[in-house]
Amino acid sequence: MRIAIAGGGPGGLYLAARVRHLIADSEVTVWERNHPGDTFGFGVVFSQAALNGIREADPELHEDLAAHFVHWPDIAVHYRDEIVTSSGHGFAAIGRKELLGLLRERCRKAGASVLFGAQAPPLDRLVAEFDLVVCADGAHSQTRARHREVFGTELDPRTSRYIWLATDKPFDALTFLIAETPYGPLHGHAYPFDTGRSTFIAEADERTWRAAGFPSGDEAPPTADGSDRWAIGRLEEIFSAALQGHRLRGNRSRWRRFTVVRNRKWWHENVVLLGDAAHTTHFSVGSGTKLALEDALSLATCLQQCGSVPEALALYEAERRPAVAATQRAAQVSLEWFEDIGRVIGLSPSRFALELLTRSGRLTYSDLTAAAHTSNSDCQTEIK
Ligand SMILES: Cc1cc2nc3c(=O)[nH]c(=O)nc-3n(C[C@H](O)[C@H](O)[C@H](O)COP(=O)(O)OP(=O)(O)OC[C@H]3O[C@@H](n4cnc5c(N)ncnc54)[C@H](O)[C@@H]3O)c2cc1C
Structure with missing residues (x-):
């Protein structure tokens, strides 16, 4: 199976490594417009529940991440000269650069080809040349835009x-x-x-x-x-x-x-959306990277287990949509709460x-x- 992945963020890189790990005769190419080490942002936080999920699904990735994690148990609210602390939660964070470095290394070991400083080719060309095309190029995905109507893409840029x-x-x-x-x-x-x-x-x-x-x-x-x-x-x-x-x-x-991204459908023929290209969740609930990694785990497993690409894509969407929808609901309430904080x-x-x-x-x-x-x-x- 030949797979093209547009975007080498956490979702695209992890999918590439995971597919190569599970499907021996797969050939995977990732296009990433940035160079290694050039990325936006800083640390990303994971809750203990998210870490437990990753450990269960992929102990090797969990071990790699664990070597870089900073852990802490508390949430603190600084308001009007007081600090209100709530303990006993369990969080961990890692630099986005370090996370991408680990995932690049996993791609290298697994034999996935990652092209850096490379814009993804036009979607129509990828569709014709590959068995599967994955749009993992983030919230403002250009590859998704080609089928905006079919995917039912809704973009909601917030005012804050x-x-x-x-x-x-x-x-x-x-x-x-x-x-x-x-x-x-x-x-x-x-x-x-x-x-x-x-x-x-x-x-x-x-x-x-x-x-x-x-x-x-x-x-x-x-x-x-x-x-x-x-x-x-x-x-x-x-x-x-x-x-x-x-x-x-x-x-x-x-x-x-911040733009909230939703799509009524996540796949069309041999094109599928993954991570922020499919759905975003406001950073105040710190879940977007976790969802992108979980999407990658699910899609790789569906491709391994199903007899055809459409069957795998349908199963992937059915598996992932409920968890994503629940997180998006919580994230929406959270972002609106912060937008209206004056209240x-x-x-x-x-x-x-x-x-x-x-x-x-x-x-x-x-x-x-x-x-x-x-x-x-x-x-x-x-x-x-
Ligand atoms: C302020 C902020 C804080 C956040 N904090 C957290 C957090 O604490 N925890 C958490 O879990 N999540 C957090 N997130 C969310 C997280 O950053 C995203 O959900 C996550 O990065 C999604 O991964 P992805 O691989 O789907 O997309 P991205 O990380 O956006 O990766 C997409 C990649 O595609 C590349 N690309 C785009 N277009 C093209 C093209 N045409 N050709 C080639 N390459 C292309 C981009 O360069 C990029 O590398 C935060 C987000 C924001 C904005």
């Missing part, structure tokens, strides 16, 4: 703006930082991803973002790596209390709008934290009470 940064402050929890400014509330999502470095994503609703005067798109002066210099400087000031003198760093980091500004710190942590229904009050406490330098209060 976010920017994906890192900091050399070693946060020790999945941390939500709320900054009340004269323009409105901004929030940060931070978590460690290796020793001494943390992801830091800042987000603001459109009104606050505009009132704060952030230059949009490419208007802002760039740093050496092409990041928005003005945003980095302003966010260092806005979040100075939490950053405690540490700097924010970019990696081609610019303000963007809960003014609650007491413990009440605010409770609302934030239970916003999507994935955590309930009883999940939280066991080990929850609030703290600042002097105060210890139970969440009630």
Whole structure:
């Protein structure tokens, strides 16, 4: 079986390695427009449940990842000079660069061919030359666009703006930082991803973002790596209390709008969607990479087990759609909660934290009470 994969992100690379591992006579080619080591973003976080799933399905990948993971048990909400901490959860994170490096190495060992600095050829050519074409080229997939009608692609660009940064402050929890400014509330999502470095994503609703005067798109002066210099400087000031003198760093980091991607159908003839090309989930629930890896695991297994490509693609979609739909529902509630954060500004710190942590229904009050406490330098209060 000859398989073409457009896009060498986590989904495309893992599918390539997995297919080669399971199907000895397969021939797999991945086109990735970036060069190895050039990627956007910083760390990606996985919940303990996501890690358990990966360990069960692919212990070897889990072992590779485990050697790079940073682990922690807590979620912390910084709000109005108080830190509300909820313990006993279990998270792990890894740098996106490290994750892609591990997956590239697995492709090399498995004998999949990965072409870097290479735009995927036009879809019609791939369709004619390969038994299966996988669109794994992300949320703004060009290969998917060719069959937009057939896939029933729905793109919903949200109005809030976010920017994906890192900091050399070693946060020790999945941390939500709320900054009340004269323009409105901004929030940060931070978590460690290796020793001494943390992801830091800042987000603001459109009104606050505009009132704060952030230059949009490419208007802002760039740093050496092409990041928005003005945003980095302003966010260092806005979040100075939490950053405690540490700097924010970019990696081609610019303000963007998150786009929710949904497709009514995930495959057509010998073309199939995978990962963000098929579905996106807001970063506040930290699940997109996990879903892309799970899609790859499922599709590779279906291809191995089924007698024909259409049968495999139908089984893949049937297997994956319910889990993806459940996560997308939770992610939608979560993104809307953050878009409308002004509604809960003014609650007491413990009440605010409770609302934030239970916003999507994935955590309930009883999940939280066991080990929850609030703290600042002097105060210890139970969440009630
Ligand atoms: C701010 C932010 C934070 C996030 N944090 C987390 C997190 O903590 N945990 C988590 O699980 N997920 C997180 N995600 C989601 C995660 O990044 C994505 O869900 C995941 O990367 C999807 O993987 P993918 O392989 O489907 O697509 P992508 O990672 O987007 O990879 C697609 C690849 O295709 C390549 N490509 C595109 N077009 C072409 C073309 N025409 N030819 C060749 N190559 C092409 C791109 O260069 C890219 O490498 C976050 C996302 C954002 C925006």
